[in-house]
Amino acid sequence: MRADFAGAAALYDDAAVLARETGRRMAERLDLVKIAPRCVADVGCATGDGIRELRRRYPQALPLAIDSALPMLAAVRGRSGWLEHLRGRAPRTINADVRALPLAGGSLGLAWSNLMLHWLDDPRPALAExxxxxxxxxxxxxxxxxxDTLKELRAAAQEVPLGHAVRTFLDMHDIGDMLVAAGFADPVMDMEMVTLTYATPRGLLSDQRRLGVRDVLFERMGWRDWRKVFAAWERVDQRLPASFEIVYGHAWKAAPRASPDGRAIVRLHRR
Structure with missing residues (x-):
């Protein structure tokens, strides 16, 4: 998938309608929390919409743009003006996997990740990192x-029937449990459906190809089978609906309750 995502950098912005919308809604959630981070990171930054929003909100914080695809990081650097580079205000770009971040422990005040974690077969190592x-x-x-992402295609595949057709994603309750297991405190989870519409199946396929995720989003089937699925995809007002279930979450890193060797930590407060 990394190679597909890297190859999509030049066309990514043309198709990233959903990512821009979820990023906007994530940013609105930041209005509800009072933080003054010294360092912020957009993990899985793509072409950098998220880190630009974080830099705008927290101008005193060190901005880090982290991605496993070098062409995406090149796009982030290309969108920073020469004056930003001159003043040292351009995002620092880091080529890394979220499961092995080259960052010191306790160095981030805010970690932001927009529509990336679900591509991992198991997000638990990433959450721990x-x-x-x-x-x-x-x-x-x-x-x-x-x-429930692309539930319309799932229903069409069941009608044919031809399996799931679309990658299986985790439920928000499972993600919440993983956050707690990783050590996070007070996780808050919610979800909403965002529906895009297309004139033809080719439009959806083209968007996912330009995003670099087509091959990992859709199950491998022969073209004849996919034609059957697409034929069973029910239209609404002459358009093909494509619904995306968006799971939003945030959680805090609380003070540890045990030392690395397993001993309990007791904190005494003077009155």
Whole structure:
């Protein structure tokens, strides 16, 4: 998938309608929390919409743009003006996997991830790594695809019947449990459906190809089988609806309750 995502950098913005919308809604959620992070990171930054929003909100914070695809990071650097580079205000770009961040423990005040974590077969190592990188009191905020994503295509595939057709995504309750298991405190989860419409199936396929996720989103089937699925895809007002379940979450890194060797930590407060 990394190669597909890297190859999509030049066309990504043309198709990233959903990512821009979820990023906007994530940013609105930041209005509800009072934080003053010294360092912020957009993990899985793509072409950098998220880190630009974080830089706007927290101008005093060190901005980090992290992605596993070098062409995406090149796009982030290309969108920073020469004056930003001259003043040292351009995002620092880091080529890394979220499961192995080259960051010191406790170095982040805010970790932001928009529509990336669901592509991992198991997000638990990534959540543990994000927990490690956050400082005590730091905030993790993310958006992921949920299990009802492209439910219209799933229904069409069942009608044919031809399996699931679309990658299976985790339920928000499972994600909440994973956050707690990773050590996060007070996780807050919610979801909403965002529906895009297309004139033909080719429009959806083209968008996902330009995003670099087509091959990982759709199950492998022969073209004849896919034609059957597309034929069973029910139109609404002459358009093909494509619904995406968006799971939003945020959680805080609390002070540890045990030392690395397993001993309980007791904190005494003087009155």
């Amino acid at each position: 994000l927990y490690r990188a956050l400082e005590v009191g730091g905030l993790l905020m993310f958006a992921m695809l949920g299990p």
